[in-house]
Amino acid sequence: MTIKLIHTQGEHLSVEAGGVELLRYVYRPDPVAFESRKPYIHPLRTLAGHQVTGYRPNDHRWHKGLQMTASHLSGQNFWGGNSYIHGEGYQELPERVGSMRHDGFPVLALEDDRFTLAEDLTWVANGGQEWAREQRGITVHSVDQEAGAWALDWTIKLTNIREEPLHFGSPTTAGREMAGYTGLQWRGPRDFTGGAVFGPEGPDRAEGADAGKLMGTQGPWLAFTAERDDVDAHSTLVFAHAPENLESTAIHASHWFVRSEPIPTVAFSWAFFEEFALPPGESFTYRYRVVVADGAWDRDRVAAYLEALPW
Numbered sequence: 001m002t003i004k005l006i007h008t009q010g011e012h013l014s015v016e017a018g019g020v021e022l023l024r025y026v027y028r029p030d031p032v033a034f035e036s037r038k039p040y041i042h043p044l045r046t047l048a049g050h051q052v053t054g055y056r057p058n059d060h061r062w063h064k065g066l067q068m069t070a071s072h073l074s075g076q077n078f079w080g081g082n083s084y085i086h087g088e089g090y091q092e093l094p095e096r097v098g099s100m101r102h103d104g105f106p107v108l109a110l111e112d113d114r115f116t117l118a119e120d121l122t123w124v125a126n127g128g129q130e131w132a133r134e135q136r137g138i139t140v141h142s143v144d145q146e147a148g149a150w151a152l153d154w155t156i157k158l159t160n161i162r163e164e165p166l167h168f169g170s171p172t173t174a175g176r177e178m179a180g181y182t183g184l185q186w187r188g189p190r191d192f193t194g195g196a197v198f199g200p201e202g203p204d205r206a207e208g209a210d211a212g213k214l215m216g217t218q219g220p221w222l223a224f225t226a227e228r229d230d231v232d233a234h235s236t237l238v239f240a241h242a243p244e245n246l247e248s249t250a251i252h253a254s255h256w257f258v259r260s261e262p263i264p265t266v267a268f269s270w271a272f273f274e275e276f277a278l279p280p281g282e283s284f285t286y287r288y289r290v291v292v293a294d295g296a297w298d299r300d301r302v303a304a305y306l307e308a309l310p311w
């Protein structure tokens with residue numbers, strides 16, 4: 001299916017297919033510094049036009065669609081909102097909230113059935129010190145009307161430009177049990193609350209899969225499916241790691257941060273249980289895939305789709 005790009009200069013990129021805006025990549029950050037100003041994708045939609053991201057929900061105003069984050073980074077918060085302090089709980093500490101600056105798009109490439117962007121960003125600590133350079137890649141591909149699905153690949157290469165190591169952690173590494181959120185994060189819309197979550201093993205969607213059983217686990221993919229409000233339909237999102245993310249060559253082991261209730265959210269956590277350090281001048285890379293689908297997919301359908309879509 002042919003993909004169309006609309007670029008509103010200085011604001012956002014819209015990617016369309018079949019008359020539907022599949023995603024809007026907003027690179028002019030929202031104005032509230034406490035929410036950690038950075039680019040994000042919202043809305044994200046299925047081919048049928050059903051929105052599968054939430055934006056600034058009243059429980060967490062800093063949750064914005066699909067976005068790259070770092071909840072605990074050498075004392076700074078690139079997630080947004082309150083910061084977790086062991087023994088004190090969540091505190092409103094605006095002096096800890098950093099931002100990600102859009103520096104340019106070296107690549108905006110559109111083919112008939114594929115769109116690719118490369119973006120340069122700088123991670124800026126509160127107060128203005130530049131801490132890291134990011135090379136980000138986002139690709140929209142495999143738009144398949146018959147399958148009712150399309151795929152989005154997200155790549156990050158992050159380089160430490162400080163003169164000291166960057167320490168990546170999470171609320172769990174800071175002392176809060178099973179709250180290891182950090183990294184690429186999706187926030188779902190309200191009607192995904194209570195949806196079914198399943199992976200390659202364990203309970204299937206039809207068996208009442210429980211997101212809590214997958215919290216803090218590892219695996220190549222995780223699927224989240226829900227029945228929608230307003231329309232007689234289901235939607236399914238599949239979150240998948242590139243193979244090298246789970247190999248020993250990765251800078252650190254990844255785990256799933258996932259909740260279905262009280263809020264629907266998934267993060268590819270790169271520092272769930274333990275911190276890791278990035279030395280000065282060094283880089284790390286991760287690659288992720290998000291499949292956006294109409295319908296209530298089960299394990300077999302997810303597995304077959306991913307197998308037919310190599311990296």
